[in-house]
Amino acid sequence: MRKILVGVKRVVDYNVRVRVKPDGSGVATDGVKMSVNPFDEIALEEALRLRERGEASEVVAVSIGPDDAQQQLRTALAMGADRAILIKTDRPVEPLTTAQALLAVLRKENPDLVIVGKQAIDDDAAQTGPMLAALWDRPQATFCSKLEIKGGTAVIVREVDAGLETIEVDLPAVISADLRLNEPRYVKLPDIMKAKKKPLEVIDLAALGVSADGGLKTVLTEAPKPRSKGIIVKDVGELLDALRKKGLVS
Amino acid sequence: MSKILIIAEHDGSKLSSATARCVTCARQVPGAAVTVAVFAANPAPVAAAAAALTGVDTVVTITDPKYAHALAAVLAPVIVKLAADYTHVLGASTTFGKDLIPRVAALLGVPQISDLMSVEGPYRFKRPIYAGNAIITVEAAPDRKLVATVRSASFEATAAGGSAPVTALSIEVATPTHTRFVSLSAAASDRPELQSAQRVVSGGRALGSKENFQLIFSLADKLGAAVGASRAAVDAGYAPNELQVGQTGKIIAPELYVAVGISGAIQHLTGIKDARTIVAINKDSEAPIFEVADFGLIGDLFQIVPALEKGLSK
Numbered sequence: 081m082r083k084i085l086v087g088v089k090r091v092v093d094y095n096v097r098v099r100v101k102p103d104g105s106g107v108a109t110d111g112v113k114m115s116v117n118p119f120d121e122i123a124l125e126e127a128l129r130l131r132e133r134g135e136a137s138e139v140v141a142v143s144i145g146p147d148d149a150q151q152q153l154r155t156a157l158a159m160g161a162d163r164a165i166l167i168k169t170d171r172p173v174e175p176l177t178t179a180q181a182l183l184a185v186l187r188k189e190n191p192d193l194v195i196v197g198k199q200a201i202d203d204d205a206a207q208t209g210p211m212l213a214a215l216w217d218r219p220q221a222t223f224c225s226k227l228e229i230k231g232g233t234a235v236i237v238r239e240v241d242a243g244l245e246t247i248e249v250d251l252p253a254v255i256s257a258d259l260r261l262n263e264p265r266y267v268k269l270p271d272i273m274k275a276k277k278k279p280l281e282v283i284d285l286a287a288l289g290v291s292a293d294g295g296l297k298t299v300l301t302e303a304p305k306p307r308s309k310g311i312i313v314k315d316v317g318e319l320l321d322a323l324r325k326k327g328l329v330s
Numbered sequence: 331m332s333k334i335l336i337i338a339e340h341d342g343s344k345l346s347s348a349t350a351r352c353v354t355c356a357r358q359v360p361g362a363a364v365t366v367a368v369f370a371a372n373p374a375p376v377a378a379a380a381a382a383l384t385g386v387d388t389v390v391t392i393t394d395p396k397y398a399h400a401l402a403a404v405l406a407p408v409i410v411k412l413a414a415d416y417t418h419v420l421g422a423s424t425t426f427g428k429d430l431i432p433r434v435a436a437l438l439g440v441p442q443i444s445d446l447m448s449v450e451g452p453y454r455f456k457r458p459i460y461a462g463n464a465i466i467t468v469e470a471a472p473d474r475k476l477v478a479t480v481r482s483a484s485f486e487a488t489a490a491g492g493s494a495p496v497t498a499l500s501i502e503v504a505t506p507t508h509t510r511f512v513s514l515s516a517a518a519s520d521r522p523e524l525q526s527a528q529r530v531v532s533g534g535r536a537l538g539s540k541e542n543f544q545l546i547f548s549l550a551d552k553l554g555a556a557v558g559a560s561r562a563a564v565d566a567g568y569a570p571n572e573l574q575v576g577q578t579g580k581i582i583a584p585e586l587y588v589a590v591g592i593s594g595a596i597q598h599l600t601g602i603k604d605a606r607t608i609v610a611i612n613k614d615s616e617a618p619i620f621e622v623a624d625f626g627l628i629g630d631l632f633q634i635v636p637a638l639e640k641g642l643s644k
Contacts, residue, residue: 100463100464107459174441175441175442176435176442198578199578204444204445204458205442205444206428208432209432210428210433210436211433211435211436211442212436213403213433214406214434214436219403219506220429220433222429235512238425239425239572240425241425241426241580242341243515243517243571244514244515246512246514247509247511248509249509250508260565294441295470295471295474296443296468296469296470298467299454299468300467301459301464302464303465304458304463304464304465307603307622310608310620311625311626312620312626312627313625313626315627316627316638316641322625326607328529328586329586
């Protein structure tokens with residue numbers, strides 16, 4: 081039976097309006113609500129549904145980050161993951177490092193499918209899935225909005241700029257989940273209690289032989305330039321006048 | 331000196347405007363030599379378009395039926411081989427580039443910088459994080475290949491007017507067979523393409539139905555505009571996914587953006603921040619879209635949009 085590995089990233093909750101620190105050293109995260117990256121929740125939901133349909137037997141949630149990322153892994157366990165692995169590092173890591181660390185875990189776990197979110201809503205990099213597939217020398221299917229397993233292959237519908245693309249890949253493969261793949265379930269209180277008893281293994285990043293230094297340096301973090309304040313027009317006529325004055329409509 | 335390789339994006343016959351925007355970005359690296367690589371079953375028309383872009387020094391073509399569809403797993407190994415002669419590899423930050431470029435970077439064993447929005451030096455760039463709520467300046471090591479995607483909305487497309495030489499290359503690499511193209515369903519449309527349109531009219535949840543969304547198409551046609559949609563409208567099935575504008579959809583920078591019945595969730599605003607002029611039509615005066623709009627009109631879209639269309643006819 082198939083094993084599915086799901087990437088789970090701890091990120092600033094999507095409802096939080098992030099603020100740049102005045103000294104330009106980063107974004108303020110102290111005391112800010114942290115959550116599972118929403119796209120990773122979708123990835124996990126898909127894995128759970130595959131297990132519930134009998135297409136998989138085990139779902140393993142993996143995160144990379146500080147000790148506190150155990151909270152997000154507990155959420156993943158409460159949603160229904162069977163067990164969890166935290167690759168521990170106190171340094172913020174780049175997607176290439178994440179992919180290298182996940183690869184080291186894959187080598188031990190030998191999953192048939194890896195599902196990750198298409199991007200994390202903090203760095204918006206959208207790299208981990210394809211990088212992992214490259215290092216693993218396996219197929220990738222990014223921006224997946226529909227997934228069907230057929231024996232040793234998967235058929236994936238991808239949301240691309242031109243429309244919907246369908247591709248077929250041999251398993252094992254890496255899939256990155258897009259918004260409309262599914263709607264993740266809500267976690268119920270008894271599941272939170274049950275999740276506390278599920279296994280959560282902690283491995284040091286260094287123990288996997290992966291360096292935490294990805295090679296990029298963030299030298300400055302700034303707030304974006306605000307747009308200048310606009311005006312409220314009172315009716316369609318006034319709007320058209322304003323647009324005509326700017327030469328935007330004839 | 332920087333030697334920059336740009337991977338052309340195309341549909342088999344037409345070069346994407348996103349590639350012309352990559353050229354503009356590449357040209358901002360001082361003294362850079364810019365090469366555009368076209369992988370295709372029949373690269374001639376795309377190569378001709380690339381060669382005609384101002385700022386392109388050379389175009390290389392790699393011809394093979396296996397490049398008829400852009401599969402990252404198929405393209406990445408050959409790009410890695412071609413990249414040996416270059417200091418930088420760039421692709422557009424479209425679904426094409428976001429799929430392909432990280433695979434190239436990982437095979438090269440180098441980190442990638444996503445969504446370049448400005449060039450501060452050959453190895454120093456600005457890019458947005460947190461849906462554009464913060465901008466970081468990132469530095470990469472100059473002794474390694476620089477691999478990055480380019481945020482289309484941050485760079486104008488370079489104009490035609492060049493005449494770069496086109497060279498056909500033959501690169502032998504083992505091609506994986508584990509990934510196969512099946513089909514592409516794309517809605518045929520005579521309207522301008524969303525990503526490169528000068529004018530865009532977008533509709534949100536307030537349209538209420540797929541039928542009502544026709545109002546947006548109708549206004550767009552009157553303006554000669556492309557059509558966009560908020561995530562809520564796409565989720566509700568009022569508009570197809572390829573029209574979604576925002577953090578997880580398309581990031582656009584038209585001259586004129588008209589947001590109809592869109593409240594302006596932060597994820598949506600990320601996609602339109604670089605629009606020159608934003609018009610918002612919404613019945614909720616508290617809607618966040620009004621914070622970024624140059625011109626706001628508070629009221630019922632079902633009255634305003636037809637009136638606007640009528641007013642445009644005069």
